[in-house]
Amino acid sequence: MEIFQTSLKVTVLGMGIVFVALIGLVLLINALHKVTSRAEKKDESGVKDENITSEQNIELAGGAVQQSSMEVEPEELVAVITAAVAASLRHYSTHDIVVRSIRRVPAITPVWNRTSRQEQISSRL
Secondary structure, three states, X not given: OHHHHHHXXXXXXXXXXXXXXXXXXXXXXXXXXXXXXXXXXXXXXXXXXXXXXXXXXXXXXXXXOOOOOOOOOHHHHHHHHHHHHHHHOOOXXXXXXXXXXXXXXXXXXXXXXXXXXXXXXXXXX
């Protein structure tokens, strides 16, 4: 019976320490978020060029991933997308595939995620 009580005390003490540490981490992360959001607000108060999109603002360390410019002709873009759809559907011809509209989906993945994917793709080439 004494062993059971001792083990119960150790379990409760260990869980309590972990719980307190996790609460401390949450408070630390919230404090860091508030500090960084203040810095971003100060940066946004300056004059910005409205023609620059968020995708063009992405700069990665060492140039691991470079954003492609949107200087591609619309007809060329439609042809590339049609060929990609045909390849994914395993069609040998694109005459029965019609691309009606194209819209850019905003990138919501973090920069580190995109960088990792780009590195994996380039390492397999």
